[in-house]
Amino acid sequence: MFGFQTRTIRDLSWNEKKQVESLLEINxxxxEGRPDCTAVVENSEEKLIATASIQGKVIKMVAADPEWQEAGLSGMVISELLKYARENGIFHLFVYTKRDMADKFASLGFSELARTDAIVLMESGHPSSDDYRLVLRKNRTFEGSTNIGASVMNCNPFTLGHRYLIEKAAGECDGLYVIVVQEDLSHFPFSDRLRLVQEGTRDLKNVRIIPSGDYAVSRATFPTYFLKDKGLTSVAERQAELDATLFANLFVPELLIKKRFVGTEPFCQTTAKYNEMMKKVLPPRGVEVVEIMRLNDISGTAVSASRVRRAIVENDMEALKIMLPPVTMDYLRSEKGRAVVNKLIHEHDKN
Known part of the structure; x- marks a missing residue:
């Protein structure tokens, strides 16, 4: 049809990436990120006129040349990516798209999860958000309480700062859900991060730890959070608003949350923007955003996971002792912990 050629590309060449970037800019x-596969449509002159990419289980960067909007090119590249996903055993997909593309994805079997003025997050396949709602319901702990709080944490790794925030938040509500980011894109594996938080808060009787699934600060909801280059401020802002909206749609009604606790953010602009977006999105949905001042060490500097990782690379044991609880110090001395330490050092030396 019209001499179109469709193809998929695993590793974009410099020239192919430039063409994709130009088409995205027009739209x-x-x-963003490093796609696992990009589908493109080219015309008879080998000009790129449509594109879409997939990274992990997320379809994104869907665009077509405005001159060919009526030719159904977006459907062609999306179909190629759906075929790629099936061939690679990916049966649960998310799409992060502009609002005007939502109907196209709905016709392909995608369901809407969250919507902002600019973008829509949708999913298809299983396990789905309906399955995750059942997980949340099974974890409902504070029945009968009206003052229920929540905090979402990555804990990469679990620090005294995290412990401080959890303890302070737990003191301000009847029950606190700590939702640990499950996306395994951090230096410390999710299973280890989850265990450290569980063991490090075991004495707090009104705290319940829950894995986030794919539905809080994940590669689907907030991919910029995991990028080394976080300079895309406008992109991070849109994604932060989307993630906060999904939290309001999913976690708030299932866990009856009335307060969302966050720590002040002096270091990371992306996290600071996320806090700002929560203050915009959540209060109209009946959730108070409570900002807790970060714990400072004896030098007056805020304790943070990024400072901990830097101290690990520099083998600064004194700094680690004043920023980490015993459970994390013990972990760093374990076989698993030493593997993470070596990985951090290797990554630092390589850069």
Whole structure:
């Protein structure tokens, strides 16, 4: 049809990436991350006129040349990515798209999870958000209480700062859900991060630890959070608003949350923007956003996971002792912990 050629590309060449970037820019989008596969449509002159990419289980960066909007090119590249996903055993997919593309994805079997003025997050396949709602219901702990709080944490790794925030938040509500980011894109594996938080808060009787699934600060909801280059401020802002909206749609009604606790953010602009977006999105949905001042060490500097990782690379044991609880110190001395330490050092030396 019209001499179109469709193909998929695993590793974009410099020239191919430039063409994709140009097409995205025309459509008000930005190239981000490192796609596992990109589908493109080219015309008879080998000009790229449509594109879409997939990274992990997320389809994104869907765009077509405005001159060919009526030719169904977006459907062609999306179909190629759905075929790629099936061939690679990916049966649960998310799509992060502009609002005007939502109906197209709905016709392909995607269901809407969250929507902002600019973007829509949708999913298809299983396990789905309906399955995760059942997980949340099974974890409902504070029945009968009206003052229930929640905090979402990555804990990469679990620090005294995290412990301080959890303890302070737990003191301000009847029950606190700590939702640990499950996306395994951090230096410390999710299973280890989850265990450290569980063991490090075991004495707090009104705290319940829950894995986030794919539905809080994940590669689907907030991919910029995991990028080394977080300079895409406008992109991070849109994604932060989307993630906060999904929290309001999913976690708030299932866990009857009335307060969302966050720590002040002096270091990371992306996390600071996330806090700002929560203050915009959650209060109209009946959730108070409570900001807790970060714990400072004896030098007056806020304790943070990024400072801990830097101290690990520098083998600064004194700094680690004043920023980490015993459970994390013990972990760093374990076989698993030493493997993470070596990985951090290797990554630092390589850069």
């Amino acid at each position: 008000g989008l930005t190239f």
